[in-house]
Amino acid sequence: MDGRNFGIFRRIRSKITGKKTRRVDITRAENGITIVSLAGRLDLEGARDLESTYTLETTTRRALIVVNLAAVRFLASIGIRTLLVSARAQGQCGGKLVLAGADPLVRTVIETAGVDQLIPTFATVGLAEAALLNG
Secondary structure (H helix, E strand, O other): OOEEEEEEEEEEEOOOOOOEEEEEEEEEEOOOEEEEEEEEEEOHHHHHHHHHHHHHHHHOOOOEEEEEEEEEEEEOHHHHHHHHHHHHHHHHOOOEEEEEOOOHHHHHHHHHOOHHHOOOEEOOHHHHHHHHHOO
16 A cells, blocks of 8 residues: 555543553555554444544545454444444545455454445455545
8 A cells, every 4th residue: 555644643542541442544545545544442432432533534525435444353333333424424525435454253243234235345455445446
């Protein structure tokens, strides 16, 4: 993945343990695609912690976005809602959001919930980028 990292990087510390538990890493590639890499658990607490950075990046402007789920270890219904809201926002403003790199457990959740019928889902970030560039 060729690209520049614009320094939008946020690690969220657990209020109890002080450990780094979740993160959002945003990279704008030279091909114009924005890669939003998520990590940790997208449960109630995780989705809430990620929401401001993630939502700002994925809903406020038209863009081609790959959400890299490779480092997401758990996906709950609130996390699914977060993904669907941003995909809908991109669709409404003429952009597109796709998912990529989910591990087998997270991919099973995506498929069981039918999210892959609403948001295109790819095995790798590279395949997702190619699909966005090819229309």
